[in-house]
Amino acid sequence: MFRVQSPRGFFRLCHHITKRNAIVIAAAVRTPAPTAIKEEKLAGLVVDELVKRTLCPREEFKKLFMCASSQCSSELEGMGKELGLKSCQTFKLQKDICSAGAVRMALQSLQNEDPQCIITGDSRCQGLKLPPEGLLASEVMSEIKPVVRRKKGDDKENEEVPAPVEAAALAWTTYENADRLQLQPLAVVLEFVIEENDVKTRYKIDRTEPIIAKAVHNWQFVTIAEKDASPGQIPRLPADIIAQLEPHQIGIHEAQHTTASHLLTHLVHSLPTGHLGCAVIETLDGNRLVLVLEKLYTELPPGHVLPILTLYTKEPCPLCDDLVAQLEDKFAGQFELKKVFIDKKENVRYLRLFRHDIPVLFFNGQFLCMHRLNEDALTERLAAFKNDMEASQMD
The missing domain is CATH 3.40.47.10 (Thiolase/Chalcone synthase)
Incomplete structure (x- = not known):
């Protein structure tokens, strides 16, 4: 993995991870x-x-x-x-x-x-x-x-707004x-480093080639100091790595204005398929967490060239019928539709998840929307799928 500087001395431990774990x-x-x-x-x-x-x-x-x-x-x-x-x-x-x-x-x-x-x-x-x-x-x-809580006897002027x-x-x-469990994950953690109490522990998947800075498509830094507000002042990152990066590849956040949950959620969804993203998160006690993620491909079954939309439904379901009509009206010819009836005995797993939420729609095994069609999300995923197919044909 690329070098990341630390101002303190530390004892380094490295654990090699197989693909399975x-x-x-x-x-x-x-x-x-x-x-x-x-x-x-x-x-x-x-x-x-x-x-x-x-x-x-x-x-x-x-x-x-x-x-x-x-x-x-x-x-x-x-x-x-x-x-x-x-x-x-x-x-x-x-x-x-x-x-x-x-x-x-x-x-x-x-x-x-x-x-x-x-x-x-x-x-x-x-x-x-x-x-x-x-x-x-x-x-x-x-x-x-939004939820507004009213105390008994209060009128609208005395509403308690959270x-x-x-x-x-x-x-x-x-x-x-x-x-x-037959899940289709969004991303895999190729490497992560935990710096805690002067000890730096690294976990990495066994692979022959090291990860280099230029291979990382998107860098996200969470800092604890306002002065670390420009790419030239990224904490603990060597100047030779900074010189290889474009401004649009870098995001810098103050710890008070983001969280790891929000940052990583956006990173895994926004990364192009097959690309790497790196999150470097500092904490108030001087410790640090570094993760390198790879956005995963979703492989189609042999003989399929269009993305597969899986609709979790049951009979009857008027809302499901409306969703299918919308798909056929606005996205005809861009997908294959598969229906899973959650009220069948063999699908009790999905009944327990989606009993009150159908229609629920998945795109190539990953969640797309529920209750109603999310046209914006489907448009995003279709565009990403098209880019993936074009990239695979060029390889």
Whole structure:
């Protein structure tokens, strides 16, 4: 891996990872904008949609690390059980400013414990800055209506409006576990480095060629100092690496205005297929987390040339019929449609996930939308699929 400087001495440990136990991001989602809703309520909504996006049975989730503001109530600790994650331990973190600690604990758990699915998430009341290029339709969850709490006997003038909140969450597991559960992950973690208490530990997938700086398509840095606000002042990154990068490849964020959950969610959705992204996250205590991700291809079955849309439905379902009519009217000839009837005995796994959410639509095995057709998300995915096909023909 490329060198990343550290101002302190450290003892370096390197662990080699096989492809089977490599860590993958199965799904990632965030809210589209700050919403006036109780923080623990919004966190629950985001985690619930995340679980559905993975296609993973709820009993497979073993740990939930949720970073919350100091205003968030103790109700958050019981969120996993309320969402039907009966085997899931919930850990509430409040001093983890950028939620890097939650990601670190998830990565270490997946390397040191039995195969499992882990959720990391973040809900914050302070304003978080959006990426300059804006959000993708694929990364944001359904629109959420603000909630207004009224005390008994109060009129509209005395409404209690919750502070605006944002939330994001990611689902992590291993490549082997994703294969067992027939999941289609978004990205694989090629390497990650944890710097903690003067010890630097590196985990990497066994591969013959090292990762070089020029091969990384997108760099995202989270800093703790306002002075680190330009590419020439990126902390701990050697000048020879900086010189190889274009300004549009670099994003620099202050820890107070982003979280690891929001940053990684946008990174995995915005990366072009087959490209690498690197996130470098510093913490207030001087520690650091570095992740190198690769956006994964979704392979089509032999003989297929169009993307496969999988519709989770049942009979009757008027909303599903409306969605299919929209697809045929606006996207005819651009996809193949496969229907999965969740009320059939062999599909009970999907019934438990989507009982109240159909129609639910997946694009080549990855979540696209539910309740109604998200035309913007489908347009994004079709364009990305076309680019992938053109690139493969040039190779």
